[in-house]
Amino acid sequence: MEIVLHIVHFCPSLLNNDKGVYTNAVYGFTTMLLRILEEQKPTHILVAFDAGKTTFRHQTFKEYKGGRQKTPSELSEQFPLVKELLNAFNIPHYQLDQYEADDIIGTLAKQGKEKEFEVAVISGDKDMLQLVSEKITVNVTKKGISEVEEYTPEYLLEKMEVKPEQIIDLKALMGDSSDNIPGVPGVGQKTATKLLKEYQTLENLYDNLDHVNGKKLLENLTNHKEDAFMSRELATINCDSPIEVKLEDLSYKGYTSQDVAAIFKDLGFQSLLERVGADEVIEETKQELEDIRYTIVDSVHSDMFNGEVALVVEMLTDSYHTAPIEGIGLVNKDNAYFIPTEVALASEEFKAWAEDPKATKVVFDVKQSVVSLLKKGIHLKGLRFDILLASYLLDPSENNHDIPAIAHRFGFHSVLNDEEVYGKGAKMKVPEKEILAEHIVRKASVLKDLEDKMEAELRQHELYSLLDDLEIPLALILAEMEHTGVVVDVKRLEDMGTELKTRLEEVEQEIYELAGEKFNINSPKQLGPILFEKLGLRVIKKTKTGYSTAADVLEQLENDHEIIRKILLYRQLGKLQSTYIEGLLKVVDKETSKIHTRYNQALTQTGRLSSIDPNLQNIPIRIEEGRKIRQAFVPSEKDWIMFAADYSQIELRVLAHIADDEKLISAFQKGEDIHTQTAMDVFHVDKEQVTSDMRRQAKAVNFGIVYGISDFGLSQNLGITRKEAKQFIERYFDSYPGVKAYMDDIVQEAKHKGYVTTLMNRRRYLPEITSRNFNLRSFAERTAMNTPIQGTAADIIKKAMIDLREKLKEENMQARMLLQVHDELILEAPKEELEKLKELVPAMMENTVELKVPLKAEYAYGDSWYDAK
DNA sequence: TCGCGCACGC
DNA sequence: GACGTACGTGCGCGAG
Numbered sequence: 001m002e003i004v005l006h007i008v009h010f011c012p013s014l015l016n017n018d019k020g021v022y023t024n025a026v027y028g029f030t031t032m033l034l035r036i037l038e039e040q041k042p043t044h045i046l047v048a049f050d051a052g053k054t055t056f057r058h059q060t061f062k063e064y065k066g067g068r069q070k071t072p073s074e075l076s077e078q079f080p081l082v083k084e085l086l087n088a089f090n091i092p093h094y095q096l097d098q099y100e101a102d103d104i105i106g107t108l109a110k111q112g113k114e115k116e117f118e119v120a121v122i123s124g125d126k127d128m129l130q131l132v133s134e135k136i137t138v139n140v141t142k143k144g145i146s147e148v149e150e151y152t153p154e155y156l157l158e159k160m161e162v163k164p165e166q167i168i169d170l171k172a173l174m175g176d177s178s179d180n181i182p183g184v185p186g187v188g189q190k191t192a193t194k195l196l197k198e199y200q201t202l203e204n205l206y207d208n209l210d211h212v213n214g215k216k217l218l219e220n221l222t223n224h225k226e227d228a229f230m231s232r233e234l235a236t237i238n239c240d241s242p243i244e245v246k247l248e249d250l251s252y253k254g255y256t257s258q259d260v261a262a263i264f265k266d267l268g269f270q271s272l273l274e275r276v277g278a279d280e281v282i283e284e285t286k287q288e289l290e291d292i293r294y295t296i297v298d299s300v301h302s303d304m305f306n307g308e309v310a311l312v313v314e315m316l317t318d319s320y321h322t323a324p325i326e327g328i329g330l331v332n333k334d335n336a337y338f339i340p341t342e343v344a345l346a347s348e349e350f351k352a353w354a355e356d357p358k359a360t361k362v363v364f365d366v367k368q369s370v371v372s373l374l375k376k377g378i379h380l381k382g383l384r385f386d387i388l389l390a391s392y393l394l395d396p397s398e399n400n401h402d403i404p405a406i407a408h409r410f411g412f413h414s415v416l417n418d419e420e421v422y423g424k425g426a427k428m429k430v431p432e433k434e435i436l437a438e439h440i441v442r443k444a445s446v447l448k449d450l451e452d453k454m455e456a457e458l459r460q461h462e463l464y465s466l467l468d469d470l471e472i473p474l475a476l477i478l479a480e481m482e483h484t485g486v487v488v489d490v491k492r493l494e495d496m497g498t499e500l501k502t503r504l505e506e507v508e509q510e511i512y513e514l515a516g517e518k519f520n521i522n523s524p525k526q527l528g529p530i531l532f533e534k535l536g537l538r539v540i541k542k543t544k545t546g547y548s549t550a551a552d553v554l555e556q557l558e559n560d561h562e563i564i565r566k567i568l569l570y571r572q573l574g575k576l577q578s579t580y581i582e583g584l585l586k587v588v589d590k591e592t593s594k595i596h597t598r599y600n601q602a603l604t605q606t607g608r609l610s611s612i613d614p615n616l617q618n619i620p621i622r623i624e625e626g627r628k629i630r631q632a633f634v635p636s637e638k639d640w641i642m643f644a645a646d647y648s649q650i651e652l653r654v655l656a657h658i659a660d661d662e663k664l665i666s667a668f669q670k671g672e673d674i675h676t677q678t679a680m681d682v683f684h685v686d687k688e689q690v691t692s693d694m695r696r697q698a699k700a701v702n703f704g705i706v707y708g709i710s711d712f713g714l715s716q717n718l719g720i721t722r723k724e725a726k727q728f729i730e731r732y733f734d735s736y737p738g739v740k741a742y743m744d745d746i747v748q749e750a751k752h753k754g755y756v757t758t759l760m761n762r763r764r765y766l767p768e769i770t771s772r773n774f775n776l777r778s779f780a781e782r783t784a785m786n787t788p789i790q791g792t793a794a795d796i797i798k799k800a801m802i803d804l805r806e807k808l809k810e811e812n813m814q815a816r817m818l819l820q821v822h823d824e825l826i827l828e829a830p831k832e833e834l835e836k837l838k839e840l841v842p843a844m845m846e847n848t849v850e851l852k853v854p855l856k857a858e859y860a861y862g863d864s865w866y867d868a869k
Numbered sequence: 870t871c872g873c874g875c876a877c878g879c
Numbered sequence: 880g881a882c883g884t885a886c887g888t889g890c891g892c893g894a895g
Contacts, residue, residue: 174880188880425870522891524874543874550875575876578890604886608879615888618878626877651879707879707885716884775882786885790879822879 005112005250006042007105008033008122026081026267032122032141033089034275040120044250046108047086047093048101049079056098057234064234066180081267088263089255092245099241102127106237109136111247127176130167130237132156149544158542161193169202172232181231184224186216202232289414294336294441296433300347306332308360308384310447313372314440316422316430319613320368321482321596325376327436329444336445338437345376357381362451364388364403364443366472367601370479387447389471390454392602393463397765401602407446410453415442462761470760470795471601473802477817478599478609480805485594486616486818486828487636488584489864496628497581500573507570514563521570524549535561552716572623580620580629587614594636599820606787607762607794608822617821619865630866635828643815643834644868645841645859646824649674650793651706654759657851658788661738668853675699681735682728701732705739708786710778743785750784758791759849760799796855797823800848807844811836826865834861 036042057064086093096104105121109131112119119136121128128138129151138151153164162170173192175183187195195212199205205212206225212218221228260276297304312329328339344350353359354373362385363369370380391398391406398409404417421439422428430436458464512518515534519526528547531537537557541548551571557564588595600610611617619633620626635642652674656664667677672687679690679698697718704714715725733740747769750756755765764787769780801817804825808815815829815837825845829837838859845857860868 177881186880189882190880520892522875523893525893545873548874571876575890579877579888583889600887606886608886610887612888615878618876618888620877622878704885710884712884773882775884778882779884782885790885824879 005044005108005117005119005247006036006040006046006122007108007119008036008045008047026078026085027269029082030085030264030269030272033085033091034272036120036122037089038275042120042252044112044117044247045091045252046104046245046250047082047091048104048108049093049095050101051095051097051099054098055100056238057100060233061181061230063180085263085267088259090253090259091255092250094243094245096241096243099238099243103238103241104243106131106239107241107243108245108247108250110239112136115247117247127167127171127179127235127237129156129160130164130235131239132164132167160189162196166196166200168232168235169196169205171235172202172228175227175231176235179234181234182224182227183231184220184228186220191217202228289416289442292336292414292438292442292445294338294437296338296340296437298340298343300339300343300350302349302353304330304332304335304337305353305359306334308332308362308448310362310444310451311369312364312440312444312447313369314436314443315368315372316418316428318368319598320372321375321598323372325372326430327440329437329440331441331444331448333448336441338441340433345378351378354378354380360384362387362447364447366475367479367482367599370476371483374479374483383472383476385451385455386467386472386475387450387454388602389475390450390458390467393467393471393762394454394457394461395765396602396605396607396763403443403446407450410450412446412449414449415439415446461763463763466760466762470798470802474798475601477801477805478601478820481817481819482596482598484636484816484818485589485592485596486826487593487634488588488595489632489634490585490588490593492632493581493585493629496632497577497585500577500581504570504573504577507566507573511563511566511570514561514566521567522574527567531557531561531563535563537561537564572625576620576626576629580626584614584629584632597819604794605764605783606790607758607798608790609794609820616819627866631864633865634863637828637830640828640830641834641861641863642865642868643827643829643837643841643859643861644824644865645827645845645857646821647793647797647845648856648858650796650823650855651789652702653851653853653855654792654796655705655739655742655789656853658759658792659736659739659742660852661736661742664736664739665853675702678702678732678735682731697728701728704729705732706786706789708782708790710782746788747781747784750780756784756787758788758795760792760795762791762795764791793823796849797825797845800845801825803848804841804844807840811840813837826868837861 036045055064083093094104095101102125105123105128109119109121113133113135117135120139121131121136122139122141124141126140128140132138132151132153134153140149140151151159156162156164160170170189170192171181171183173184173187173195174189175181175187195205199208206221209218209221212221255276257277261273264272264276310329310331314326314329315323316326317323325341327341328344330337330339339350355378359382361380361382363383364386365388366383366386369383373380387403387406388401391401402418404415407413407415416439421431421435431439455464458467508521511521515530517530519530521527524543525546527549531549532539532547537560539547540553540556541550549567551568554564554568558568584595595614595616597611597616598613600612603610609617620629633642649668652664653668655661656668663681667674667681670677675695675698676687676690678701679685679694680687682698682701683690683694685694700714700717703709703717709717711722711726711729714728715722718725718728733743746756750766750769754767754769755763757763764783766780766784768776769784771777771780797820801820805817813829813833813836815827815833817825817827819826825841827837827841842857842859846855849855862868
């Protein structure tokens with residue numbers, strides 16, 4: 001058997017989890033550790049810690065690691081916890097005075113290598129890469145610590161273009177600001193790599209300085225020779241540290257699940273218990289649930305509906321358009337009941353109560369509750385509170401919004417996870433009646449507990465109105481829209497599919513001929529070698545698994561080989577076939593020819609909706625062939641039409657408003673084409689002088705502003721350098737100083753408050769905005785600029801939908817909303833209502849809020865969604 | 870079953 | 880000067 005030594009570096013950089021919340025450091029570390037133990041099954045293992053403040057390196061350079069902010073206390077507090085945890089796992093940990101964890105790791109790795117161990121180093125520190133060899137792989141933890149990038153000598157060479165032994169020379173030249181290693185000024189990774197590719201080593205470089213091109217570079221290299229060599233010394237890991245641990249002491253015999261379970265329980269890591277096989281402990285936790293009193297009823301009676309009632313309409317899966325109702329849970333202030341589905345549905349009293357707007361209810365998911373009962377002919381009313389939406393509004397970044405998770409966050413431990421009760425995957429099944437009943441009642445019961453606490457918190461954050469006046473009313477509308485569904489012309493889709501199939505086969509054959517062999521075109525893994533080895537095309541970009549064959553890469557090769565266009569066409573047609581033809585046909589209701597999507601109202605970080613099963617928010621439009629898919633979306637009744645209305649440039653208008661930028665506001669007031677106007681402002685030219693290319697570039701800049709992309713993103717979009725993109729953005733800011741001021745202010749505000757808000761007070765927390773990690777911080781800064789814009793636009797269309805729904809009712813119209821696509825509403829209506837809609841829909845959309853600039857909505861209509869253009 | 874690469878929309 | 884760079888959904892592939 002292979003001997004596998006794992007040495008884990010416990011260092012602060014490794015602790016930043018993906019939210020930058022330090023309280024999760026131990027958790028992140030634990031999941032990583034579990035993964036190593038499960039997947040790699042090490043025979044030997046050790047976790048190395050840094051010792052105190054000073055190390056032998058400070059004798060060389062007393063500013064070593066200077067300027068580094070001190071470890072936050074939230075983090076250092078967790079060190080002892082990690083050590084306790086390691087003890088429970090029987091994993092040795094070690095630190096050595098005057099030495100860094102790196103040196104311990106280097107020393108052990110070297111010893112392991114000499115004894116033919118397979119050594120794996122896990123660390124967040126790229127310095128470790130100098131240890132890479134045939135026997136030693138270095139796994140660098142990425143953002144968060146759950147993902148790692150595995151460096152072998154080959155991968156290192158591919159990724160960084162240097163050999164392991166050159167890593168220290170690389171550091172010598174480029175330095176490392178986080179450790180305060182100076183390096184040579186003006187030399188970054190690019191220059192350093194170039195130099196090392198040419199001269200291999202630092203010594204050789206300095207022996208051949210006269211060959212170096214570039215006056216400034218030469219000057220810097222000459223003047224900072226000492227710095228370079230000292231930097232190398234600092235960066236070099238000491239592989240002969242006087243460590244007291246011996247390899248044989250690190251032999252790993254595994255852990256006792258009870259020991260680990262005990263500490264997991266202390267730390268509150270319930271979810272990890274299962275992974276350490278602590279079945280008894282899980283059983284115990286189950287039994288720890290306090291008893292709950294409830295009645296399984298066989299008839300419904302009025303005293304069940306006393307006061308405000310928590311209601312659970314239980315289904316096993318989240319596809320509530322098709323899933324059966326397994327039972328109904330009902331909890332009032334005194335009692336708890338389980339009503340079997342057939343009992344509830346047969347009861348007139350239940351229906352009357354459900355439909356009584358004065359009988360108030362708290363539920364977990366208004367939309368799910370309404371739709372599931374609507375299918376049974378019950379129009380649920382009186383929905384006062386939605387735990388799901390409340391949780392989402394309190395913190396959209398929380399990625400688990402199910403009942404047990406929310407309950408947990410508010411200190412209630414009275415309900416089990418669905419998975420524990422129902423099982424998962426293929427093993428999921430309805431349990432026996434008592435178990436089912438208890439689980440459902442527990443859910444309903446905790447909803448009631450949660451309501452008060454959540455309401456208080458919402459009010460405290462001034463979010464209550466957003467829930468009560470916007471999200472809950474919207475949920476009712478979305479419920480109607482989903483329930484109504486949209487009719488698709490199945491025959492039409494099938495015909496398109498048949499035609500596509502023929503064309504795909506033709507293109508496929510052409511590709512095989514051009515390639516000279518048959519292969520799976522859909523497999524990038526097979527396509528890559530064909531293009532870049534067999535046909536010898538230029539390699540423009542690589543992915544971690546091989547050659548990139550993405551569209552932007554292929555487009556650059558378009559003129560190099562005939563096959564490229566064919567592949568792009570094949571991909572395009574294949575996408576239409578698999579996702580849009582076959583995908584949509586799969587979810588059409590055979591009886592009604594309707595498609596019922598589900599909107600996720602509690603998911604995106606900005607407040608937008610998303611759409612699943614199927615996603616009706618990404619039906620093709622840009623390319624005509626794809627756009628034809630929309631011909632299959634038709635009205636549900638004869639002599640009705642599809643009516644589509646969309647906001648014109650809503651995000652940029654919102655920006656003009658929020659930033660209060662004079663020029664941008666006036667641009668919209670003039671009613672000019674905004675991209676042309678931006679081109680005029682950025683390039684300082686008259687309207688007549690704006691070329692189509694200038695407009696295209698201005699449009700891309702506007703796009704960048706709206707989506708919060710970086711200079712890099714803009715450079716990718718425009719196919720220009722990052723520097724040019726940066727200049728573009730600067731010129732944009734010069735033209736719109738109000739926008740510039742807004743961008744600066746909002747970042748400051750986010751730093752100060754820790755979150756940003758939208759027009760309607762929707763919140764997004766940005767903990768990473770104070771991160772010391774440049775990437776995380778930059779990303780948070782762009783998010784701070786972008787979220788108020790996108791989020792406000794989302795708020796506005798949501799409010800418009802509520803207003804419009806109200807208006808349609810008031811006017812007694814039959815027109816119905818069917819779909820929402822971020823800035824667009826699609827309705828169906830009788831032809832007779834057309835004239836009225838033309839007036840009413842844009843008016844409702846434009847006047848739902850008043851901004852410093854007018855909002856503009858445009859409409860179109862026709863016999864299908866395609867024709868509504 | 871899951872992660873990846875890719876592609877669709879806003 | 881480097882860092883890795885809008886969000887969301889869903890498909891087919893290929894490794895486990």
